[in-house]
Amino acid sequence: MRRLTAGLAVLAGLAAWPWLGARTAPAAGEPAARDTGRGTNILIVGIDSRAGLSAAEKRRLHVGGEGCDCTDVMMLVHLSEDRRRASVVSIPRDSYVEYAAPEGTTGAGPRGKINGAFKLGRGPLAVRTVEQATGLSVDHYLETDFTGFERAVDDLGGATVCTDKPLKDRKSGLDISTGTHHLDGNRALGYARARHLDPPGDLGRVRRQQRMLAGMLEALTVRGALADPVKAADTAHRLLRSVRTDDRTGLNDLIGIGWTLGRLPADRMEFATVPISHFDHRVPGVGSTLLWHESRSRALWDALRADRPITGDTRILPVPETRAETDPARIEVRADDARVATALRSSGFAVTDTSASAPAQRPAGPPVITFPEGREADAATLAAALPGARLRSEIRPDAVLDVAVGSDPVVVKTVTYDRNLAEGAPVTADRFRCPGHPAPAGD
Incomplete structure (x- = not known):
């Protein structure tokens, strides 16, 4: 009886959501997007902070040294207005951008790596900086740290990853052999943080993060953890034990997001990384940074604002006549x-x-x-x-x-x-499946 009552309460809450109802596509000749864009945008960040961690916890998590108190992971998730597609765009931590001005002030903010916005103004400034850099409005914000990430992965049943070569990074603690592995939260953290692999750097790292997220979502779908609002509510409750949200994001929002993702086939879930033009742009006092490719990144944000797919869009990633897989x-x-x-x-x-x-x-x-x-x-x-x-x-x-x-x-x-093509091209989640892992029924 208690479960039925809870289920009815959840359904009553969801019924009030305009974004879960049926939406009609714009008629021919109408603008593809309003000024505020269409669909829903969610910013997910992971924080690099050692605050409150004991020496033993740092050793266990392989996070020795000084934390930057900045965002280590940043993903912008766009749910289409008809709830039939999700696009996940990774924003590399070293992206060189102009920060949004502090709240209550006017004028331009300083320039720096996008991960530094959090240190200057916590989540609100990180959100406003992403909005300023992309031209998109962020509707919901989710944040976790090292221990929160570990707990979230464990609470959600672990993460399955695969690799065609051994991966070992002493600094992150990653050490896995060729093949498919089911990782607990601790090992998943090492996988998500590893940067000292071949090729080195952030693009390969964020692609691995995308693969892991796609695999976890598929596993939750297979287990039925997002199959209906009641089950999605249980999953959301688990997530809230390790994830912080902004004041615009409540339990019902997380349930709706999870329920939407749980109903999407893999070929309707897209992953990409912001296109880069310079991979080692040196800035005095800042160091090595990444510059976004001006026209391609603009095409990416325009596509999301217009609620269009990002896969197959040659404005985001032109297809070369003869493609080289490696450098x-x-x-x-x-x-x-x-x-x-x-x-x-x-x-x-x-x-x-x-x-x-x-x-x-x-x-x-x-x-x-x-x-x-x-x-x-x-x-x-x-x-x-x-x-x-x-x-x-x-x-x-x-x-x-x-x-x-x-x-x-x-x-x-x-x-x-093109490193963007090799390491961050827009692809659908079915491209990330590990060998021997069949598609879920109905996919």
């Missing part, structure tokens, strides 16, 4: 033909010309790319530049890829490597 500048190549060596070097590969030792009689057929086992992705990038080349792996200690030119004419194509 050619990090790929060492030996080519036994001078013309091919010069052309590959022009495309950005680190090339050594070995034509002086090439055989006088070329073997029949196309070029052969020989590569060390484990360098399949780099081999694919090199093969994109040499269409028709044959690939051959072998066990050897060095990391150099060899190109042996045959008797067939060789065409060398210019490849385009």
Whole structure:
């Protein structure tokens, strides 16, 4: 009886929500968005703070050293007005932006890394800074810290992640082997915080965070934890033990958000990272920062404001003619033909010309790319530049890829490597599934 009464109370509360009701699409010719935008925007942040942690807790959580009292994770979640799509955009912590002016003041605020807005004005300034930088209104705000994150993951049943190579980061405590792993809150924290991996930096880290979030949401859906408002209420109660909200976000809001997410198939949940133009923009007194790509990031925010999908939008991420999966500048190549060596070097590969030792009689057929086992992705990038080349792996200690030119004419194509495409392109959650984990029924 108590559960029935609680359920009726929840349903009564939800019935008052205009954003859970049916919405009609704008008629042809009408503007795609109002000034305030359409849909609902939720800012989720994780705080890097050691305040109140004992020495033992710091060791257990692998968070030694001084905290910055800033946002370590920042995700903007957009729920479409018809509640049939969710778009999750990660905002890298080192994004260089202008802070919003302190409340009650006018004029421009200082410039710095976006994660520093929290230190200057806590959650309210972080929200206003995101609103100023994106042009979007934030409707709800959720915040947690290291221990809160750990507890939230444990309360929600853990996190399943997978990797095609071992991941080890001594500073975050991450140490997992190739394959699929179910992580508790402590290990999930290490996974979410790891930055000292290959390639290093924030974009790979936020992509892992997106994968983990997508996996957790799918697991909650499979278990039925978001299947109806009553079950969503139980999940929201658990979340509120470890997450703080702003005064505009109550229990019913969390229930509605969870219920919405629980009804979305994976191909209706999008993940992306803000497009970057400069990955090491040095600012005196600030250090290395990230500059947003002006036109692409504007297209991203415009799409969310207009309530449009962000996947497949070439204004956000143009599709190159010949895409490189990995960075050619990090790929060492030996080519036994001078013309091919010069052309590959022009495309950005680190090339050594070995034509002086090439055989006088070329073997029949196309070029052969020989590569060390484990360098399949780099081999694919090199093969994109040499269409028709044959690939051959072998066990050897060095990391150099060899190109042996045959008797067939060789065409060398210019490849385009875009870190935004490789590490933060808009994708749907079904792309993140671990091997052997089938889609939920009805997905």
